[in-house]
Amino acid sequence: MSDAVSEDFTDPLGPGSMLHELTRQTRWGLVATRAIVLEAAHPQIGAALMTNSTFVAHPWRRLRNTVLSAQRMVDPDKQVRQREAARLNRLHARITGTDGEGRPFNAADSEARAWVVATLFESTVTMCRLSGESLDGPVLDRLYAEFQAFLALMDPYGGKLPPTLREFWRYYASVVEERLENTEAVHVILDRLFAQVPAPPMLRDQPAVWAAGRALAGPAATAIVVASLPESLRARLGLAELPGTRTLMHAAYLSTRLATRLLPEAWTRLDTVMTMLDPAYAPRRGGDAQAGLRALPGLDVLSGLHVLPGLRRGAAKAGALLRLLTPVPGTAASGDSAVRSASRFFSEVLDQTGDGHLDWPDLAAMAREIATRLDLDAQDEDRLFAAFADWWRELQKELDTDGDGRITGHEYAAATAAMAGSALIRIAEVLFDITDTDDDQTIDAREYQALFRTAFDHDPGGGDAGERLTRGEFVRRFLSFMAGRRHSGAYDQMFAQS
Structure with a gap:
């Protein structure tokens, strides 16, 4: 030394x-x-x-x-x-x-x-x-x-x-x-x-x-x-x-x-x-390609705008919700390995702090993990945390039956359908926007890897490495995972694995 x-x-x-x-x-x-x-x-x-x-x-x-x-x-x-x-x-x-x-x-x-x-x-x-x-x-x-x-x-x-x-x-x-x-x-x-x-x-x-x-x-x-x-x-x-x-x-x-x-x-x-x-560990400097794109003049403003008109975005949300409610082929059977029990999903995904219940620090931990992976700027980070905060308020209203300010595994299991409300759709929309760094309304392999630190073919719910996810498909996969309907190797790596 x-x-x-x-x-x-x-x-x-x-x-x-x-x-x-x-x-x-x-x-x-x-x-x-x-x-x-x-x-x-x-x-x-x-x-x-x-x-x-x-x-x-x-x-x-x-x-x-x-x-x-x-x-x-x-x-x-x-x-x-x-x-x-x-x-x-x-x-x-x-x-x-x-x-x-x-x-x-x-x-x-x-x-x-x-x-x-x-x-x-x-x-x-x-x-x-x-x-x-x-x-x-x-x-x-x-x-x-x-x-x-x-x-x-x-x-x-x-x-x-x-x-x-x-x-x-x-x-x-x-x-x-x-x-x-x-x-x-x-x-x-x-x-x-x-x-x-x-x-x-x-x-x-x-x-x-x-x-x-x-x-x-x-x-x-x-x-x-x-x-x-x-x-x-x-x-x-x-x-x-x-x-x-x-x-x-x-x-x-x-x-x-x-x-x-x-x-x-x-x-x-x-x-x-x-x-x-951890083979998925990939050190990325804060000045990587994504950060460089965000440093371009005016891009922070553009990242909050959407190419699709409001009417088409509304239709995309409705379509994503409809697809969510439609059983995914190969995952509807209770014996299917892609189906995760409510208790396992609660402990592996939702209870981020491991204290046995769900409250705001658990959802904030999810937002921090995404913000860290994508090295978000202040504007996008605020949007992401605001979306998670809205979801927490929605979950409290729907699932906190005893009004103690937190949600137990029993309360969650008794009303899992409420997981896929409008606030969760909003999180998916924000997540798509901040991942779609070139603002072309699709998630390509490079953007996907920046979020998940993996390739498409490592995700059981994905396609081949050349696939491009549309807004509707990205939202559907996120909602399917967060509602506990199916496994996803990519989302498990982000939220569930240690």
């Missing part, structure tokens, strides 16, 4: 930065895993994780999106970084609520966001120390300056890290001693996430292999994380350090460093490992 000091430092987050290199190394996973535990112990962050995050129900999807976002934040192109920071700010501003003690939380809170960056910096330093890597004064100062720049990009008008390293360590110690709590989120991560993490896409068809590996790796991962935490925090969280775990921890950190130094670089790149775990 010390070699990086010789690089040009005019751009603290550019290609010559330590962060640019670290976020592309597999060992960055040790940093991120340890940091998320420290973050979860912060009351605001812990509450946001428990009520709004999909990290328990969909950990691999959350990991993929986190990796992509971190890499965008240190992209060589400053415009990509600024766009990603703006996107994160919009998404975080929508995550608000109250915790179990009635205390309000907001994911955009400046103090909480500063703590997130602080945990990443301190965990990076810990990774280097435990792996035997020396960080001398200039290198450590530079690394800290990069994390300060990272926070300034993410929260330019809010909280800041202390100006010097000496002050940072005092700040870090005070937060650990005075601010962190024994939150539910910490124990969910340590007790459930590692022990129950579902198989990554590559091993989904090998449950026995995954279960055997997880039985060994899960407890080891928990022990390594716990042993690396500050001693005072471990005591407050009631986490005992088992004999031998420090040796295991040092071995894990040291082995990752040796692997980085001795193995071919391509083998230790985070993108390589992510692709091995």
Whole structure:
């Protein structure tokens, strides 16, 4: 890492930065895993994780999106970084609520966001120390300056890290001693996430292999994380350090460093490992073709307009609804593998946060996943969230029979027909509009892949790779899936798989 000091430092987050290199190394996973535990112990962050995050129900999807976002934040192109920071700010501003003690939380809170960056910096330093890597004064100062720049990009008008390293360590110690709590989120991560993490896409068809590996790796991962935490925090969280775990921890950190130094670089790149775990993982820079199209003058305005006149659009909606109500050939029989039970659909698709019921955070998680995949601008993102919010209000009116503000699996199963109301059709319409980036009123293979990160022939409900979906066909497939009428490999990959 010390070699990086010789690089040009005019751009603290550019290609010559330590962060640019670290976020592309597999060992960055040790940093991120340890940091998320420290973050979860912060009351605001812990509450946001428990009520709004999909990290328990969909950990691999959350990991993929986190990796992509971190890499965008240190992209060589400053415009990509600024766009990603703006996107994160919009998404975080929508995550608000109250915790179990009635205390309000907001994911955009400046103090909480500063703590997130602080945990990443301190965990990076810990990774280097435990792996035997020396960080001398200039290198450590530079690394800290990069994390300060990272926070300034993410929260330019809010909280800041202390100006010097000496002050940072005092700040870090005070937060650990005075601010962190024994939150539910910490124990969910340590007790459930590692022990129950579902198989990554590559091993989904090998449950026995995954279960055997997880039985060994899960407890080891928990022990390594716990042993690396500050001693005072471990005591407050009631986490005992088992004999031998420090040796295991040092071995894990040291082995990752040796692997980085001795193995071919391509083998230790985070993108390589992510692709091995999830063949659909495809790192896309924020400045890809779609973002480039949206940057053209006037295109943001044009993306809200439709070529078809209002009358024809109304007819298309009516036709899509009629086709939805007409049984799809080969899926009407109850024994057909394409039919998913109401309870399975509820748990696999609708309950995004995995807390056993449906409420607004679940639908917001769906909207966030789409916005992240398509790297939407503010205008399209607002339209998408507004459509999902309308659907949530419609679902509450139709399905929330006891008026408690959320929908149980029983309430959903008793009135599944209400799923395909006018608000859901509106979501399908908005989704078509934001996916159809060239505004030709069809979804071609390139646009389809941008949304689903797969090809047509990977979708059991699709046709061949050269197919172009019309508005009506796209709406019909979306409604058929969201009404729980049939499987779709593409939509399952987006909403149902972990």
